[in-house]
Amino acid sequence: MKKRLTLHDKAVLAMREAIRDVIEQHKKAKLKLAVWDWKRKKVKYISPATALRNYNKAIGSNPAD
Numbered sequence: 001m002k003k004r005l006t007l008h009d010k011a012v013l014a015m016r017e018a019i020r021d022v023i024e025q026h027k028k029a030k031l032k033l034a035v036w037d038w039k040r041k042k043v044k045y046i047s048p049a050t051a052l053r054n055y056n057k058a059i060g061s062n063p064a065d
Helices: 007-029 048-059
Strands: 033-037 042-046
Touching: 007 033, 007 048, 033 048, 042 048
Parallel strands: none
Antiparallel strands: 033 042
């Protein structure tokens, strides 16, 4: 039987999908992403490839998803 998702689980999935969509849009437009570096308290600009790699590492998925 399929497990029902809680509201929190649905929100997390929606946020992950939104982040992935933003990275893909920047990749297509060949624009860098502006990311807040909370340790240094300043904005840093990273390439979409780096952002996607960091994103996949953070959520623990493989890039083939």
